[in-house]
Amino acid sequence: SFSAIALVSSQCSITGLPLVRNISEIPQDNYARPGLSHMTVAGSLLHGMKEVEVWLQTFAPRSHTPIHRHSCEEVFVVLKGSGTLYLASDSNGKYPGNPKEHFVFQNSTFHIPINDVHQLWNTNEQEDLQVLVVISRPPIKVFIYEDWSMPHSAARLKFPYYWDEKCYQAPNKKDEL
Amino acid sequence: SFSAIALVSSQCSITGLPLVRNISEIPQDNYARPGLSHMTVAGSLLHGMKEVEVWLQTFAPRSHTPIHRHSCEEVFVVLKGSGTLYLASDSNGKYPGNPKEHFVFQNSTFHIPINDVHQLWNTNEQEDLQVLVVISRPPIKVFIYEDWSMPHSAARLKFPYYWDEKCYQAPNKKDEL
Ligand SMILES: [Zn+2]
Numbered sequence: 568s569f570s571a572i573a574l575v576s577s578q579c580s581i582t583g584l585p586l587v588r589n590i591s592e593i594p595q596d597n598y599a600r601p602g603l604s605h606m607t608v609a610g611s612l613l614h615g616m617k618e619v620e621v622w623l624q625t626f627a628p629r630s631h632t633p634i635h636r637h638s639c640e641e642v643f644v645v646l647k648g649s650g651t652l653y654l655a656s657d658s659n660g661k662y663p664g665n666p667k668e669h670f671v672f673q674n675s676t677f678h679i680p681i682n683d684v685h686q687l688w689n690t691n692e693q694e695d696l697q698v699l700v701v702i703s704r705p706p707i708k709v710f711i712y713e714d715w716s717m718p719h720s721a722a723r724l725k726f727p728y729y730w731d732e733k734c735y736q737a738p739n740k741k742d743e744l
Numbered sequence: 745s746f747s748a749i750a751l752v753s754s755q756c757s758i759t760g761l762p763l764v765r766n767i768s769e770i771p772q773d774n775y776a777r778p779g780l781s782h783m784t785v786a787g788s789l790l791h792g793m794k795e796v797e798v799w800l801q802t803f804a805p806r807s808h809t810p811i812h813r814h815s816c817e818e819v820f821v822v823l824k825g826s827g828t829l830y831l832a833s834d835s836n837g838k839y840p841g842n843p844k845e846h847f848v849f850q851n852s853t854f855h856i857p858i859n860d861v862h863q864l865w866n867t868n869e870q871e872d873l874q875v876l877v878v879i880s881r882p883p884i885k886v887f888i889y890e891d892w893s894m895p896h897s898a899a900r901l902k903f904p905y906y907w908d909e910k911c912y913q914a915p916n917k918k919d920e921l
């Protein structure tokens with residue numbers, strides 16, 4: 568069950584944060600993913616959100632998300648740069664198969680249909696790709712694929728996700744403290 | 745029940761829209777609210793979203809939202825300009841009472857706690873206030889107050905909301921067509 572969530576350490580406390588926050592002062596990290604800068608603008612574990620979460624992410628040229636799927640909704644707004652969305656929409660097969668390529672560009676928006684396997688790349692060698700990302704039902708539960716021919720059933724659950732690891736505390740671990 | 749939603753007219757059809765959309769080509773309207781420009785970037789009725797909705801709104805100087813509340817979550821990201829958020833957080837009283845004033849500014853973010861009565865004003869005489877707005881559980885159901893001393897029980901339900909009116913079709917009306 569992912570329903571019960573506790574917070575650990577004062578860095579993860581939702582109390583004491585100002586209501587209005589300067590986005591440029593929000594901590595950012597690459598979470599050991601080269602070329603990534605991630606900020607949780609409004610988050611479940613950091614800010615007490617229950618139904619939506621908002622991220623600001625910057626991808627350096629050639630950096631990208633994993634190939635992945637999730638059962639929550641996801642909306643992207645491209646603030647800067649351009650790139651390529653790879654999207655495998657046929658979820659009837661045993662594995663994603665060849666994805667369709669969609670060019671994404673500054674001031675464009677797109678959303679990922681629920682459970683469709685996808686990957687966002689900064690395929691523009693010249694500049695960073697910056698996106699605002701909205702997801703539903705945080706914290707996000709992600710299934711990661713090694714390649715597009717990996718069976719859906721072999722995709723690996725990554726939960727908590729990179730930026731949720733520090734503040735997420737599994738329900739049954741709570742009792743041990 | 746708001747659960748069953750049908751679509752009317754081809755303007756409201758979610759079919760045939762490209763996956764990646766240029767935000768500057770999304771239709772905008774003021775919905776008879778002076779000083780407002782509203783765009784539905786990713787919407788329930790227009791784009792088939794079920795769990796989140798994203799708007800881009802611009803408020804001319806002195807323009808504002810109604811005083812209102814809703815039971816969904818709402819996150820703002822201020823893209824341009826500045827203004828004032830009025831927020832009445834004590835929902836234990838019979839009416840909202842005097843709201844707290846929060847200065848909001850370019851590159852700031854804030855969210856509205858569920859059911860807190862609030863109003864956003866562009867209180868900057870010099871420039872437009874532009875915000876990206878995220879809500880959960882679309883389409884939004886809003887209770888509107890005439891002033892801060894109106895009892896919660898007297899607030900008027902506005903549903904469908906301004907930008908949902910054209911495409912929302914009430915479940916029981918469907919049978920009459
Ligand atoms: Zn995703």
Ligand SMILES: [Zn+2]
Nearest residue numbers: 812814818856
């Ligand atoms: Zn609101």
